[in-house]
Amino acid sequence: xxxxLEKRVLNPDVKLMxxxxxxxxxxxxxxxxxILRVREGGERIPLTIADxxxxxxxxxxxxxxxxxxTKLLGSLNEGDYILDFVGPLGQxxxxxxxxxxxxxxxxxxxxxxxxxAKKLHSMGxxxxxxxxxxxxxxxxLEDEMKKVCNRLFITTDDGSNGNKGFVTDVLKKLLDxxxxxxxVIAIGPLVMMKAVSNLTRPYxxxxxxxxxxxxVDGTGMCGGCRVTVGGEVKFACVDGPDFDGHLVDFDEAIRxxxxxxxxxxxxxEAHECKLGGIGNA
Amino acid sequence: MPNMSLKKVQMPExxxxxxxxxxxxxxxxxxxxxxVEEAKRCLNCKNRPCVSGCPVNVKxxxxxxxxxxxxxxxxxxxxxxxxxxxxxxxxxxxxENQCEKYCVRGKKGxxxxxxxxxxxxxxxxxxxxxxxxxxxxxxxxxVAVIGxxxxxxxxxxxxxxxxxxxxIFEAFHTPGGVLMYGIPEFRLPKDLVQREIDIVKxxxxxxxxxxxxxxxxxxxxxxEEGYEAIFIGSGAGxxxxxxxxxxxxNGVYSANEFLTRINLMKAYLYPEVDTPIxxxxxxxxxxxGNVAMDAxxxxxxxxxxxxxxxxxxxxxxxPARLEEIHHAKDEGIIFKxxxxxxxxxxxxxxxxxxxxxxEMELGEPDKxxxxxxxxKKGSEHVIDVxxxxxxxxxxxxxxxxxTTPGLKTHEWGGIVVDEETGATSIPGVFAGGDAVTGAATVxxxxxxGKKAAAAIDRYLKSKSA
Ligand SMILES: Cc1cc2nc3c(=O)[nH]c(=O)nc-3n(C[C@H](O)[C@H](O)[C@H](O)COP(=O)(O)OP(=O)(O)OC[C@H]3O[C@@H](n4cnc5c(N)ncnc54)[C@H](O)[C@@H]3O)c2cc1C
Ligand SMILES: Cc1cc2nc3c(=O)[nH]c(=O)nc-3n(C[C@H](O)[C@H](O)[C@H](O)COP(=O)(O)OP(=O)(O)OC[C@H]3O[C@@H](n4cnc5c(N)ncnc54)[C@H](O)[C@@H]3O)c2cc1C
Ligand code: SF4
Ligand code: FES
Numbered sequence: 001x002x003x004x005l006e007k008r009v010l011n012p013d014v015k016l017m018x019x020x021x022x023x024x025x026x027x028x029x030x031x032x033x034x035i036l037r038v039r040e041g042g043e044r045i046p047l048t049i050a051d052x053x054x055x056x057x058x059x060x061x062x063x064x065x066x067x068x069x070t071k072l073l074g075s076l077n078e079g080d081y082i083l084d085f086v087g088p089l090g091q092x093x094x095x096x097x098x099x100x101x102x103x104x105x106x107x108x109x110x111x112x113x114x115x116x117a118k119k120l121h122s123m124g125x126x127x128x129x130x131x132x133x134x135x136x137x138x139x140x141l142e143d144e145m146k147k148v149c150n151r152l153f154i155t156t157d158d159g160s161n162g163n164k165g166f167v168t169d170v171l172k173k174l175l176d177x178x179x180x181x182x183x184v185i186a187i188g189p190l191v192m193m194k195a196v197s198n199l200t201r202p203y204x205x206x207x208x209x210x211x212x213x214x215x216v217d218g219t220g221m222c223g224g225c226r227v228t229v230g231g232e233v234k235f236a237c238v239d240g241p242d243f244d245g246h247l248v249d250f251d252e253a254i255r256x257x258x259x260x261x262x263x264x265x266x267x268x269e270a271h272e273c274k275l276g277g278i279g280n281a
Numbered sequence: 282m283p284n285m286s287l288k289k290v291q292m293p294e295x296x297x298x299x300x301x302x303x304x305x306x307x308x309x310x311x312x313x314x315x316x317v318e319e320a321k322r323c324l325n326c327k328n329r330p331c332v333s334g335c336p337v338n339v340k341x342x343x344x345x346x347x348x349x350x351x352x353x354x355x356x357x358x359x360x361x362x363x364x365x366x367x368x369x370x371x372x373x374x375x376x377e378n379q380c381e382k383y384c385v386r387g388k389k390g391x392x393x394x395x396x397x398x399x400x401x402x403x404x405x406x407x408x409x410x411x412x413x414x415x416x417x418x419x420x421x422x423x424v425a426v427i428g429x430x431x432x433x434x435x436x437x438x439x440x441x442x443x444x445x446x447x448x449i450f451e452a453f454h455t456p457g458g459v460l461m462y463g464i465p466e467f468r469l470p471k472d473l474v475q476r477e478i479d480i481v482k483x484x485x486x487x488x489x490x491x492x493x494x495x496x497x498x499x500x501x502x503x504x505e506e507g508y509e510a511i512f513i514g515s516g517a518g519x520x521x522x523x524x525x526x527x528x529x530x531n532g533v534y535s536a537n538e539f540l541t542r543i544n545l546m547k548a549y550l551y552p553e554v555d556t557p558i559x560x561x562x563x564x565x566x567x568x569x570g571n572v573a574m575d576a577x578x579x580x581x582x583x584x585x586x587x588x589x590x591x592x593x594x595x596x597x598x599x600p601a602r603l604e605e606i607h608h609a610k611d612e613g614i615i616f617k618x619x620x621x622x623x624x625x626x627x628x629x630x631x632x633x634x635x636x637x638x639x640e641m642e643l644g645e646p647d648k649x650x651x652x653x654x655x656x657k658k659g660s661e662h663v664i665d666v667x668x669x670x671x672x673x674x675x676x677x678x679x680x681x682x683x684t685t686p687g688l689k690t691h692e693w694g695g696i697v698v699d700e701e702t703g704a705t706s707i708p709g710v711f712a713g714g715d716a717v718t719g720a721a722t723v724x725x726x727x728x729x730g731k732k733a734a735a736a737i738d739r740y741l742k743s744k745s746a
Contacts, residue, residue: 023497037454041547043555044454068555084454086491216546216556219452219493220678221518222538226529233522233529238680252529255631259531259559 002036002085005058007078010140014064014108015074016050022057024049024087030115031093031210031242034059035218037084038076043069046215046237048112049088059085062111062140089218090241093208098125098183102174103149104167104196105131106188110141112210113187114148121148128174128181129153132167132188136160168195181205186245190254197245207245211236213256227253284321287390292397297611301581304466304549307608308372313353316401320349322386323393330383331395336728337363341380341395348398357406360399365435366477366727368407369460371400372469373571374724375602407476414483420444422741425508427494427681430458431723432514432714434481435730436737441484443738448508450492455545458516459715460723462545463537465575467582468605471544495684500710509744510709510737513696514730517675517715523567527625528671532561532633536568536576536672543579561667563587565636567622568672569599570720574606576670577614588614589664593621593641593654617664619643621656625669635663675720685710695719702736703729711737 006018024034028049035044051060065074076082093116101120105113110131121127129149133139134157146152153170155163171184184207186196193209200207213236216222220238227236230247234240293309294300300307311319323345331341340359347356360367376382376396384392422445426437429451437447455461460474482488492498494515503511520535522528539558542548546556560583566576569592581588590609592599595618599606610616619641626635640660643652677694689697689706696705696712703711713729715721 023492027497041550041554043546084491086452086454086493087497089493089496216538216541217453219496219518219680221520222541223520223522223535224538228529252631256529256531 001081001083004076004078004080004082007076010062011138013066013138014062014111014140016060016062016111017073017076018058018060019082019085020057021059021085021087024059024085025052025054025057028052028059028088029092030095030119032088032090033218033241034061034085034087035089035215036061036073036082036086038069038072039083042072042083044084044216044218045069046089046212046218048115048210050111050114051118059087062108062114064108086218089237091239093119093185093242095120095123095125095183098123100126100181101183101185102128102130102171102179102181104171104184104186104188105129105141105145106167106186106192107133107138108140109186109188109192109210110145113185114141114144116185116187117145118148126150128179130155130167130170132156132165132192133161134158166195167192168199171196172199175199175203183208184245185209190250190257193245193248194250194254197248197250201246208242209245209248210241211243211248211253212241213253214259227256283324284318286322289322289391289394289397290315290319292394297608297613300467301578301612304582306470307467310404311397311401313351313405316348316353316398316405317351319394320345320398323349324385326385330385331380331393334379334381334383336379336722336724337731339364339380339399344402345393345395345398348402353402353405354410357402360402364399364727365438365481366431366723367399368403368473369431369469369477370724370727371396371398371403373464373602375722377603379724407473412480412483415442417442417485418444419446419485422446423448423508424510424512424737424741425450425503426512426514427500428452428458428514428516428714428716429456429478429488430514430516430714430726431460432516432716432726432730433458433512434478435727436512436514436713436734437486437730438481438484439731439734440737441481441486443734445738445741447486449486449488450494450498450503451488451490452493453545454490456488456490458514462541463572463575465540465544465579467578468575493680495680500681500685500688500707504709509741510711512703512730512733512737513681513705513710513712513716514714514726515678515681515716516726517718517720518678519676519694520671521674521676522671523622523673525622525624527627527633530625530627530633531631532559532667533625533669533671536566536572536670537675539576539670540572540579543583549579549583558583559668560585561633563589563664563666564668564670565589565591565622565664565666566670566672567591568674569594569601570672570674571601571605572674572720573670573672574601574609574614576672578605578609578612580668580670581612581614585668587666589617589666590614591617591620591622591636591638591664593619594651595619595643598651619654621654622669623661626663633667633669634665636666636669637661637663675715677716677719681716693719701732702739703733704736704740709740
């Protein structure tokens with residue numbers, strides 16, 4: 001059992017939790033994730049390690065409530081326990097020898113990009129962070145991000161923060177102005193990562209994306225998380241989740257992610273019935 | 282008077298048309314009367330040919346005689362002398378290739394139902410006796426076991442009985458390995474596996490779940506933490522794919538994923554549980570082993586109308602247990618022998634809509650001694666399916682190897698060991714089961730766990746001497 005030590009609501013859909021998990025904290029590196037199960041009968045879901053404190057033995061997760069499991073998790077409070085919490089899984093991001101980087105987070109992807117920006121910054125790299133949200137109420141990690149980058153650009157789809165556009169618009173502008181990067185890290189919805197990869201390809205800038213396929217075990221056992229990278233089949237849980245964005249077959253990944261759409265909706269509806277409607281969830 | 286019937290006493294089973302819609306156990310087990318009657322078919326042969334076919338040398342004629350005399354508890358204890366998990370072995374061992382293959386009664390008629398009797402004794406004991414908590418003097422030496430499948434459980438149990446403090450590290454949230462996540466409930470009830478695990482815990486073995494060795498902790502770190510010896514029983518969990526076009530379409534599963542969703546995550550109870558599984562109307566399972574049978578029969582139970590087993594050799598070469606092939610046929614699984622997939626066809630939005638196959642014929646025997654399947658030119662045809670499950674075998678998972686410098690493995694991933702002891706290339710580190718052999722059987726994994734336990738004991742005694 002893993003105790004929730006701290007809980008924060010970052011925006012109406014996104015919550016942060018600090019979990020007591022010394023085994024994971026001891027070895028966690030940016031780019032890695034955990035798999036948790038909230039309760040008996042629950043699903044195993046992967047979440048990125050947003051931060052960790054080796055001394056305190058804690059791991060921070062930031063998650064968006066999209067379906068049954070994440071909503072259930074979000075309904076827990078400080079002092080409650082998570083049943084299973086395993087990790088750190090996946091490969092740490094390779095960030096050595098990076099001098100100038102752009103770290104791009106789309107929505108919730110910002111939480112996954114944050115530890116990478118933090119690590120790059122601590123290693124002395126110049127970091128531009130670009131984060132994008134649907135509207136200004138959804139903006140997360142603004143202060144945290146500011147601390148670990150040289151410049152932070154925040155965009156919103158509807159312009160409600162005064163900076164209308166997509167993250168790709170900002171990146172394009174920066175590149176057109178002649179800003180040089182030796183690495184771009186893009187994390188967010190698949191369509192966004194695809195767009196960023198397409199944008200950086202002609203510039204020849206190495207671009208890393210973080211794939212989030214459906215996972216079961218997270219140890220290379222089920223093959224459910226397979227993604228095609230450079231024509232080869234890779235398992236995101238052990239070979240990734242970071243991959244070269246210029247080589248990933250995004251269209252296939254987008255298709256595969258939709259595999260359980262119907263079941264997930266059904267499960268969520270059943271869950272919300274029990275809780276007495278979405279409003280009370 | 283021995284019972285000279287040529288046939289085994291039949292074991293009651295659920296009706297095929299009922300059971301192919303539920304996940305309850307198929308075979309219901311002998312009653313006391315049936316067991317005694319079947320036990321009386323044993324001739325108590327002096328040279329005990331059956332025993333030579335058992336990888337852990339269960340004292341077969343001895344335990345069967347005890348059943349014939351109605352001494353069921355003693356029969357169970359007799360089996361337990363060499364086999365830690367009789368309720369499991371009685372259900373899943375490929376008896377036709379082991380003990381029963383050598384039974385003299387099999388020369389004319391059917392062999393003695395050794396597996397069924399083993400199962401009976403174990404079930405009888407579980408129903409009538411409480412397992413005791415033995416008093417074992419501790420020797421204050423720590424041993425770590427990685428993986429809680431049959432290899433790990435056996436090794437841990439044997440070491441605990443010798444007084445070692447044993448900790449099992451298991452990656453999943455539930456111990457049991459393939460017994461829990463692979464073999465379905467209808468063949469091996471999970472509460473039974475759980476009870477066997479509880480018995481191992483009663484010996485003082487601690488099981489730490491959610492610990493992926495190689496990620497959460499490494500072998501080297503375990504050594505530093507004071508574990509004086511380590512047994513790796515991490516199994517063969519890396520699914521093989523065929524590398525044919527269309528394998529990443531939606532609706533293509535590895536058997537591992539399919540069965541894990543069903544067995545470990547109980548997806549057949551969905552939406553009562555949270556993990557979904559998607560089974561179409563027409564399902565093709567590629568492969569011919571136990572894994573393929575389990576996947577096919579599970580798909581049928583989840584409501585598929587037509588379930589095909591697509592196997593590239595003929596029925597005679599199928600590696601699955603005989604009983605499971607019969608059960609699958611009774612349940613309406615359609616077998617397509619001498620058929621090999623070449624491509625999976627998809628809809629515009631990426632879902633499986635068919636599988637193109639080619640017919641095969643058998644040529645000269647290959648290295649494995651089995652006749653090699655050769656494609657028949659021009660015999661391509663499409664089977665109309667919307668789900669494909671790939672069950673063509675598993676290899677050892679590279680996670681431990683890749684994080685343990687100095688651990689020698691074969692090119693195909695198996696850990697290199699000394700066959701007699703299970704010793705690996707690293708002093709104090711032993712291995713056994715599927716992690717060493719590649720996908721094999723429960724009883725062989727148990728045998729390897731036992732051998733390694735004895736070797737670990739010798740190693741630690743010699744070290745402290
Ligand atoms: C390596 C990895 C790291 C991740 N890190 C984070 C994180 O830090 N924070 C976070 O909020 N989410 C993260 N995700 C996504 C997260 O795992 C899913 O949102 C979660 O599984 C949804 O579970 P649910 O039961 O709440 O919703 P479900 O009912 O399972 O699904 C709701 C919706 O989410 C989609 N979905 C299902 N599984 C995934 C998945 N694995 N990835 C993306 N979408 C999915 C479904 O298609 C569906 O539309 C990560 C995923 C991976 C693979
Ligand atoms: C579907 C299916 C049906 C089968 N049917 C039969 C049958 O009828 N009869 C028969 O005799 N055999 C059968 N087998 C084969 C048999 O189950 C295996 O040979 C046997 O389970 C191998 O035992 P093991 O202990 O070596 O490994 P496993 O049972 O695979 O156990 C390995 C354990 O180690 C854990 N693990 C792996 N890596 C790590 C790590 N890095 N850190 C921590 N833990 C780890 C795994 O989670 C797992 O719990 C079947 C197999 C399958 C998949
Ligand atoms: S070979 Fe058959 S008949 Fe002979 S002892 Fe063994 S089980 Fe009994
Ligand atoms: S999650 Fe199962 S192999 Fe990656």
